[in-house]
Amino acid sequence: MSEHSDEQPDWNAQRDRIIGLGETSYRKSYFPELQQRIRDxxxxxxxxxAAYEQQTSTEAKLRHQIEENAEKEKEIRKSEERYRTLVDITQTGYLVVDMKGFVIDANxxxxxxxxxxxxxxxxxxxxSEWISPHDEERNRQAEEALLSTGYVRGLEIDYxxxxxxxxxxxxxxxxxxxxSGDVILTLCRDITERRRRNVALQQARNKLTLLNAVTFQDIQTAAFSLAAYQELAKHVVADPKIHKYLDKQQVFLKKIVDTLDFSRNYQEMGIHPPRWQNIQQVFLFAISHLDFLNIRQDLHVDNLEVFADPLLEKVLTNIMQNVISHxxxxxxxxxAYTEGNEGLRLTIEDNGVGxxxxxxxxxxDRGYGKGSGLGLFLVREVLSITGMTISENGTPGQGTRFVITVPRGAYRFTP
Incomplete structure (x- = not known):
């Protein structure tokens, strides 16, 4: 029995012996190539x-991402179901179309x-297949606005x-x-009842307007007739005391006529939609109703237009009447006008007493003044419809200076 040795074998020496290192064998010529192959x-x-570890890490990340996406899709699905339920409860139509107008989904x-x-x-x-022919052009314009601005609000059309x-x-x-691509989300509501109510309201408004017009005309005719009889009475009666009473009656009659005129204008305020109006043209129309031959006009508003109620002419008429009367x-x-941070300031000034x-x-304020006290009150109310305000900052003794402030977006300049 051979004696056991605690010494470890020299494995490198054995490997060298196996591959022929140190020998003159033909195998010796393969050693460099084998060494390179081992290194390779x-x-x-x-x-x-490293690739395996990277792949394992990537797979783990992908699994995590897939799980997160699945959770998000679940949340989106729940949110969509809640949204659809809410839309259905409110009896609102829900529509999804592509950018060419073809239906993708609807409730x-x-x-x-x-x-x-x-x-x-x-x-x-x-x-477009179920849009009524009479609304095709309006719908086309709305589509252009939608593509330009990204939204459309309050479009009323017929299917x-x-x-x-x-x-x-x-x-x-x-x-x-x-x-994944752009789509158009649309909410549609049935406005049949609203339209019926609007028609009924308009019919009632037309009847009320007709009744007011007839009533105003009858009272105004009676007032003019009474004024004529008062003038005749002055020629028949020579008593100065009676003349004084007749003069007072004429003052009250004029106040009645002025109040009727104010009521008619106030009734018409806001009924017709605002529109763009050239200030110089409206001013010239306004003074055409007044005796303005002896008052010089210095106008510097040639190309200015404002978005205002159709009663803007009445506004300028009342302001100019104030110039003549007071x-x-x-x-x-x-x-003239100036532009500032708040918008445009249109000034109307005279060289009177102020x-x-x-x-x-x-x-x-309503009722304040030497006349009916309604002229400048109407001016303020008409201007407020489109967000304009008016103030007076003239110097007493040198004339009045009315300043109308027009907000941005409510004025423009024509070429």
């Missing part, structure tokens, strides 16, 4: 291990608004059902942009 294999093994309420039987009748069809029935709807649409020795009126400081804050 070790390098490759290291790269494979049952919208299907009913179009008069179709199911969603299958809408999917892949252009919305046509397959049986020819008209369905009035209100549309609010928004462009929703995402990586300006005493006014001989000139000047119109307004006392203690009265400046009261002249626009």
């Amino acid at each position: 294999l070790e390098k490759m093994n290291k790269e494979l291990r 049952d309420v919208y299907v009913q608004l179009t008069g179709r039987k199911s969603l299958d009748d809408l999917i892949g069809r252009p919305v 046509t059902h397959p049986d020819g029935t008209l369905q009035p709807v209100e549309i609010n649409a928004t462009v929703f942009r995402s990586e 300006g005493v020795h006014a001989t000139a009126v000047r119109l 307004i006392p400081i203690e009265e400046k804050n009261m002249i626009f």
